[in-house]
Amino acid sequence: MSIVTFRNVGKTFGSRPVLQDVSLDIEEGQVAALIGPSGAGKSTLLRCVNQLERHSAGEISVDGLVIGTHTRSRDLTALRRRVGMVFQSFNLWPHLSALENVMIGPTSILKTPLSQARRQAEHLLDQVGLAAHMAKYPGQLSGGQQQRVAIARALAMEPRVMLFDEATSALDPEMVQEVLGVMERLAAAGTTMLVVTHEMSFARRVADRIIFMADGQIVEDAMPEDFFSAPREARSRAFLERAHLS
Amino acid sequence: MIDWHFIAIIMPRLLRACGQTMGISLCSLSLATILGLSVALLRLSPIRVLGTAAWTYVWLVRGTPLLLQLFALYYAVPLTGLRLDPWLAGVLALGFNSAAYFSEIFRAAIQSIPPGQSEAAIAIGMGPATTLWKIVLPQALRPALPPYIGQAITLIKNSSLVSVIAVPDLMQTAQSIYSVTFKVVEVMLATGVLYLFMTTLLQIAQTWLERRLNYYTVK
Numbered sequence: 001m002s003i004v005t006f007r008n009v010g011k012t013f014g015s016r017p018v019l020q021d022v023s024l025d026i027e028e029g030q031v032a033a034l035i036g037p038s039g040a041g042k043s044t045l046l047r048c049v050n051q052l053e054r055h056s057a058g059e060i061s062v063d064g065l066v067i068g069t070h071t072r073s074r075d076l077t078a079l080r081r082r083v084g085m086v087f088q089s090f091n092l093w094p095h096l097s098a099l100e101n102v103m104i105g106p107t108s109i110l111k112t113p114l115s116q117a118r119r120q121a122e123h124l125l126d127q128v129g130l131a132a133h134m135a136k137y138p139g140q141l142s143g144g145q146q147q148r149v150a151i152a153r154a155l156a157m158e159p160r161v162m163l164f165d166e167a168t169s170a171l172d173p174e175m176v177q178e179v180l181g182v183m184e185r186l187a188a189a190g191t192t193m194l195v196v197t198h199e200m201s202f203a204r205r206v207a208d209r210i211i212f213m214a215d216g217q218i219v220e221d222a223m224p225e226d227f228f229s230a231p232r233e234a235r236s237r238a239f240l241e242r243a244h245l246s
Numbered sequence: 247m248i249d250w251h252f253i254a255i256i257m258p259r260l261l262r263a264c265g266q267t268m269g270i271s272l273c274s275l276s277l278a279t280i281l282g283l284s285v286a287l288l289r290l291s292p293i294r295v296l297g298t299a300a301w302t303y304v305w306l307v308r309g310t311p312l313l314l315q316l317f318a319l320y321y322a323v324p325l326t327g328l329r330l331d332p333w334l335a336g337v338l339a340l341g342f343n344s345a346a347y348f349s350e351i352f353r354a355a356i357q358s359i360p361p362g363q364s365e366a367a368i369a370i371g372m373g374p375a376t377t378l379w380k381i382v383l384p385q386a387l388r389p390a391l392p393p394y395i396g397q398a399i400t401l402i403k404n405s406s407l408v409s410v411i412a413v414p415d416l417m418q419t420a421q422s423i424y425s426v427t428f429k430v431v432e433v434m435l436a437t438g439v440l441y442l443f444m445t446t447l448l449q450i451a452q453t454w455l456e457r458r459l460n461y462y463t464v465k
Contacts, residue, residue, distance in 0.1 A: 050369055074373075081371030091366035095384045095462050105370045108380055137462040150366075157370050 003028045003063055003192055004049055004161055010057030011044055018044045020216045031193045033203035036213035037239060042196045046163050049194065050083040051076045063160045081109065084154030088166040090146045092138040098125060098149045099134040105157045124152040128182050144175030148182055162186065164195040200243055204228050212236050249429060253436050256423055263419035264440045270337055270415060271402045277341030278401065282348025289353050300349065307346035313407055315339045320411045336408030344401045351397060355390035356382060388459045395452040399445045416440060
């Protein structure tokens with residue numbers, strides 16, 4: 001069953017098109033890696049899923065909720081509760097401890113009782129390997145630790161889909177693996193994931209599907225082994241050659 | 247020579263008047279804080295008309311003298327049939343006046359919070375009110391505090407203007423004492439010390455609050 005559907009979705013910033021006629025079905029439990037050169041529209045596509053960017057043409061549906069171009073903004077809140085997002089720059093709330101960052105969604109949005117939310121948050125932070133750091137504030141944590149808190153924060157809302165927007169791009173090299181490791185475990189647990197990434201080996205190993213984008217369009221949509229060993233499109237090949245060189 | 251004995255005699259009366267000034271200042275400070283925050287939020291609202299209304303308010307209030315606003319409330323409003331007693335006119339004038347300055351302080355503090363902060367809140371499904379209350383405002387407190395206290399100190403000193411509409415505040419009491427005794431230096435010396443005492447309380451509050459609000463910034 002597909003859980004995220006794009007039907008002829010377009011998006012323009014001013015007069016500049018950033019997404020053109022994108023159609024896409026993401027199945028439940030699927031891990032899709034979005035790759036492509038910068039400016040291809042990968043992040044915009046991801047941000048359309050939870051409507052941080054409103055699309056300007058077509059229709060998007062997430063877990064049965066249909067979002068048009070004129071859906072009222074209050075109806076978008078229901079959509080966003082079902083979609084978790086992890087940002088490149090973490091965006092943890094610095095005035096709240098790691099535990100509070102994870103708890104505040106359930107307590108303030110879902111009205112989960114405090115003790116239950118706390119137990120859940122402790123469990124999630126433990127799962128991402130931060131049991132010893134729950135009381136710390138984001139400013140006291142390393143980048144990798146902050147990003148793992150951010151993942152736990154998104155998971156606390158029990159989303160149907162997780163979006164990762166270059167989750168490791170802002171990290172020092174030695175911290176990339178600890179975040180990718182958490183993402184890999186999530187994938188193995190059957191989480192539906194859309195991952196914008198420049199980590200080609202991660203995409204190849206973990207994703208079920210590679211969506212290659214350029215100039216606001218999906219150029220190639222293939223299984224990882226096919227995409228990386230025998231890309232169909234000339235632009236995919238050119239991109240992969242550059243990626244291997246660097 | 248300064249007549250210290252005279253100062254000791256007038257002190258109880260000045261202290262009572264100092265209490266009046268504190269009362270007026272606290273009431274107008276509360277009004278100005280709530281109104282200032284509302285005006286700041288209107289300025290930041292995506293609805294154009296509200297933003298323009300807030301801008302106009304700030305433009306009018308900051309662009310005219312407080313003394314004139316005080317007269318407007320005390321002498322012009324009664325022309326509409328609504329009579330304000332001097333104390334209320336004073337509190338309203340001071341409150342409305344400071345609100346314009348506070349609104350700019352709050353707006354700047356709110357805008358200094360990186361947009362990623364509210365974006366992360368929106369992304370987990372927080373509504374705009376919760377995002378503002380739980381994510382943005384708690385972080386905006388810290389940058390707002392120093393200019394807020396500065397403006398609050400200005401408010402206390404400006405409250406001396408209500409003496410012109412016969413509110414028995416510290417300044418009005420001081421004037422009525424020296425107009426009979428002609429001991430201007432003694433009266434103003436004591437009065438100045440009392441104003442300094444009140445503003446010092448705010449400075450101490452600022453230091454204490456800054457330390458408390460720094461809890462999440464690590465060294």
